[in-house]
Amino acid sequence: MNFYFFRCSKCLGIRQNEKSKKLQKDIFQFNDFMDRHYLVGTQLTVAAHCTINATIRFMDKIKIFAPATVANVSCAFDILGFALESVGDEMIFSKLDEKVITISVPLGSNLPSNPEKNVAGVVAKAMLDTAKADFGLHIHIDKRIMPGSGIGSSAASSAGTAYAVNKLLGNVFSDTELIKFAMLGEALASGIPHADNVAPAIMGGFALVRSYHPLELIKIPVPDELYCTVIHPQIEVKTENSRKILKKNILLKDAVTQWGNIAGLIAGLYSKDYDLIGRSLDDKIVEPVRSILIPLFFELKQAFLSAGALGGGISGSGPSVFALSKGKHTAENVADVMDSVYAKTGIDYDIHLSKINEQGVKIII
Amino acid sequence: MNFYFFRCSKCLGIRQNEKSKKLQKDIFQFNDFMDRHYLVGTQLTVAAHCTINATIRFMDKIKIFAPATVANVSCAFDILGFALESVGDEMIFSKLDEKVITISVPLGSNLPSNPEKNVAGVVAKAMLDTAKADFGLHIHIDKRIMPGSGIGSSAASSAGTAYAVNKLLGNVFSDTELIKFAMLGEALASGIPHADNVAPAIMGGFALVRSYHPLELIKIPVPDELYCTVIHPQIEVKTENSRKILKKNILLKDAVTQWGNIAGLIAGLYSKDYDLIGRSLDDKIVEPVRSILIPLFFELKQAFLSAGALGGGISGSGPSVFALSKGKHTAENVADVMDSVYAKTGIDYDIHLSKINEQGVKIII
Structure with missing residues (x-):
């Protein structure tokens, strides 16, 4: 439609x-x-x-908010992600008569303004080419999610671009098509065109990548009282590198343990069984390998579980670490204990607290 | 309680x-x-x-129906099973004053009547010992599920025993405890104390084994119009052997594909999305290996998909093959095409058609 x-x-x-x-x-x-x-x-x-x-003529300019996202979600490596409400990029897209793409970023930002090297440029070009658009674009990116943070920095710009350009084109593409375009940005950023950040950024809520070939996305219900606390240690972990350290082979018995947890997590989200969600957030395959890249990971985890979090793990490929809680009060306690663990490290860090964002990218004024 | x-x-x-x-x-x-x-x-x-x-005094005798079950359910190897309504064993349990267990089986049956070698005897003994019961038991087994069929033959006797003995004891054990007792029967039968047959046999419906350590079972909702057609080629495939041929290591990328499907299957069952259930019934790990043990497996699969089944695969460790359909009419068409494929083989076979059994073991008159 x-x-x-x-x-x-x-x-x-x-x-x-x-x-x-x-x-x-x-x-x-x-x-x-x-x-x-x-x-x-x-x-x-x-x-x-x-x-x-x-x-009619379609709109010429649009400003959007593109949310940060938590992908992998512990046991659900590469297939599940969810969007945050309180953290994200702001982007402005303006039509140009000339069929070119230009990009501006705030002074002091390290982002490339060459559209071939910027995920927003790559996504926008693919969409304009596919739609045989008769206009160009200027994209201004107010980048508020640090690249390499593990909360979907490249995904926010990619998903935001897909959403906004589609609006400027008159909504010619479906959500699944937008996610495919946004995956081109992910491929540029990390070498892997994964969908578990861009899908929740576009669709909102929890997005399940049921299949990559063909691409099929399922929106999973979000229990009302679910809150996320994320700590972002300001060290950069590139998705590309954190993927390289994973083993290519795993034990079948570990895989069986993992799919029990994945099934439990999906069942918990549908049935609003917070404790089941918590028990299912257990990753025997990726977390043991990737956690070595994150200072004090196990101290963080022990602390947030002691503070009442349902569970959590590495956000995306790290270094951010997320915890899910029932209720804002517990999520605040989790933020406090995360702060206590990291205060002593000398590493800069941010802590975000957010409800799950059910809308995804949105138009703002 | x-x-x-x-x-x-x-x-x-x-x-x-x-x-x-x-x-x-x-x-x-x-x-x-x-x-x-x-x-x-x-x-x-x-x-x-x-x-x-x-x-009060508790009842002295009980007669039960213990359903056949389909475990593994394609992508959900070792973690999911469901119970059938139209196929199962009948068993009668009678209290004895003497603290012994005796077993009788119909003439011509190959089942062992030695209680140490019969799954019902092993399960009953463990329960009576744990409960420090002051009575013994005579168990009569009217075995209607052929051993080695792949539709939970040992599980039906084990689960039926756990359920019935608990009734005779005055319901002292929880469902999870009953499933643990029934798993002792599975260990005797196959060497592996798996729960994905005994759990649905006791709980009914779709039963998810979220975790084995500790054992945690989740009952997943059953869409109303879901029917199962099962063909049982009368060749014996021992669970123990069909487990030995599995590879111990699998590729991480195949595991990721599999857990997308598992998540999709659970989402489909909760949201009553029959097509999603069908698309998710895709097993890249176990089916390619085990299907070589089942004559004409791929012909069967192609036939039932052409007849409109949502999907299907190997039931348990085979040789039975199941297909899920939306509506009884389609399930009947599936039965017809399964019949056509096997009619030419010279192999004896049974075909069962059943709704999903939401109750599990039940008392009968």
Whole structure:
């Protein structure tokens, strides 16, 4: 289903139309109207009010929030991720008449402004080429998630770009197609086009990558009282490197233990059984290997479990470490004990506390 | 919570008490009453009607139906199983004053009547010993599931025994404890004390073995329209042998594919998404190895998928092959095509069609 946005010349409201049919270039037949006034930077006109055969132009500019994400989720390596509410990048996308892509970043940022080397540029180019767009783009990235943090820094920019460019194109792509475009950014950043960060960033909530070939994403329900606390030690761990240290072969008996936990985690999320979620957050395969890259990992884990967290583990490929809790109060206690463990290290760190973000990328003003 | 059964001397109804407190041997304090008249062979008396301090004796004899089960369920090797409704063993358990266990089987059956070599005898002995019972047992087994069939033959006898002996003891054990006792039978039969047949046989429905250490079972919801068709080629495949041919090591990338499917299967069962269940029934690890033991496995699979089955695979360790379908009509079509594939082989076979059995072992008259 495509969505088209326009400003009505009679009532001046910005409107979104769900049921529309393209008759010819830029001429759409509108069947009904919905009031959803959250659009920003829209420059749309409509020839007639509440009638058919309206001429529109799509919006020229959009500003979005792209959330940080926690991938792998302990036992669910490479297949599950969830989005955070309180941490993410802000990005502004502006149409250009010339068919080029330019990127700007705040002064002092180490991000590449060459669009071929920036994940946002790579994702945007693929989308504009596929859609045979007749415009170019300027992308401004206010990067608030540090690269290599393990909470989906490249995924936020990739997913945010996929979402925003799709809006500028008039919603021509499905969520699954957006995730595939965003995976091009992940491939540039880490060498591996994985989906477990970009999928929750776009879809919101917990996103399960049921299959890569073909790509199939399933949105898993989020229990209401689930909170996440993440500590981000400011040392860089590249996804590429932390993947290299994994063993290519594992014991079948360890795999069986792991899939019991994965099944338990999914069952816990559906049935809102917080304790089952906690018991299932147990990773016998990746955590024992990757945890060596994270200073005081086991002290952190012991501390957050003692503070009442349901469970947790390495966020993405690290170095961030996440814990899930039932209720904000426990999540705050978890933040306190994480702080206590890291205060003595001399390593800079941030701690984030967030509900699970059920919406994913969103348009902001 | 223990349950105590008695026949009221005033109203003559057989009653079951849920909230009771043992005061001394055979003296219980009853707090409330429930009408559940399904008990058979009960010889209980109660001194007073609807009052406290009633003297009771537990039932002396019980007859049960113990269902066949499909374990492994394609991608969910060793962690998931479900029970069938239309196939199973019937067993009669009678208390003996002497503290011995005796077993009888129908003439012509190859089952051992030595209680140390029969799974029912091993399970019953462990339970009577643990409960320090002051009685013995005679067990009659009407074996209707052929040993080595792959639909939980040993599990049915083990689970049926655990359930029935618990009733004769006055429900002193929890479901998880019953499953642990029944696993002793599985250890005798196959060398491996696995739970993915005995758990659904006792709990009914789909039973997930979230963890073996400690043992934790989760009951997964059953979509209403889910039917199972099973073909049992009458060749014997011993669980012990079919386990030996499995590789001890697997590729991490194959494991990741598998846990995507496991998560998808659990999500599909919770969300009643039949197509998702079907797409998730894909096993890249065990099926490719074990299928060589089953004549015409791939022809069967192709046939049942063409007939509209959601998916399927090897039942347990084979040789039975199961398919899940949405609706009885499709399950019947699947039975027809399974029949067509096997009719030409010269191998004897049975085909069973069943809803998923949500109750598990049950008392029958």
